[in-house]
Amino acid sequence: xxxxxxxxxxxxxxxxxxxxxxxxxxxxxxxxxxxxxxxxxxxxxxxxxxxxxxxxxxxxxxxxxxxxxxxxxxxxxxxxxxxxxxxxxxxxxxxxxxxxxxxxxxxxxxxxxxxxxxxxxxxxxxxxxxxxxxxxxxxxxxxxxxxxxxxxxxxxxxxxx
Numbered sequence: 732x733x734x735x736x737x738x739x740x741x742x743x744x745x746x747x748x749x750x751x752x753x754x755x756x757x758x759x760x761x762x763x764x765x766x767x768x769x770x771x772x773x774x775x776x777x778x779x780x781x782x783x784x785x786x787x788x789x790x791x792x793x794x795x796x797x798x799x800x801x802x803x804x805x806x807x808x809x810x811x812x813x814x815x816x817x818x819x820x821x822x823x824x825x826x827x828x829x830x831x832x833x834x835x836x837x838x839x840x841x842x843x844x845x846x847x848x849x850x851x852x853x854x855x856x857x858x859x860x861x862x863x864x865x866x867x868x869x870x871x872x873x874x875x876x877x878x879x880x881x882x883x884x885x886x887x888x889x890x891x892x
Contacts, residue, residue: 737881737890740770740811740873741818741854742863743825747805749842749850755808758838758851761824762812766884771811771864771873777802784866801847809867815889818853818860825853 745758763769782799783790789798812821826837830849833840843849854860864873881890 737768737813737815737885739815739817739857739860740813740864741821741860742852742867743810743812743821743854744852744867745808745810746848746850746852747801747803747807748845748848750805750807752842752850754842754850757842759810761838762810762821765820765824766814766880767817767820768813768878768881769810770813770875771868772808773868773872774806774808775867776806781866785863798847811864811868811873815885818855818857821853822855825851 743758743762745755749755749758759769759772777785779799782802786795786798789795814820824838826833826839828839828849829846830839830843831845833843835841838851839849854863
């Protein structure tokens with residue numbers, strides 16, 4: 732039983748504030764309960780090079796050193812999730828960046844109050860997701876396996892799209 736249509740991947744980073752607050756299991760659980768497939772996961776420390784690349788869109792802003800210091804204050808957990816329209820699904824579960832305005836029930840709405848200390852990063856588009864997954868994971872760190880519960884998460888035409 733091969734589900735060829737479900738190959739979209741996205742990156743999630745569980746940030747230092749979530750690590751320090753013991754929220755890793757709770758955050759992972761939200762994605763698993765949704766029915767998303769975990770295809771890669773690792774704990775890692777971030778260095779200046781990866782942060783400059785990952786945050787290239789704000790690397791020249793005056794607040795970037797604070798972001799960089801925060802992201803290096805503790806390890807992060809990097810996860811690669813797979814599923815049908817997974818980028819959008821993860822963004823909905825994550826909630827908006829300004830956490831105190833995030834919808835109750837979202838990860839940020841339930842666990843954060845800050846723009847910077849917002850417990851999680853999620854890719855914002857399919858293009859970003861492809862670049863970010865490649866930035867944080869080598870090909871041999873991602874796993875392609877049959878997730879048997881997909882039969883109960885997606886109907887047949889979604890699995891074969």
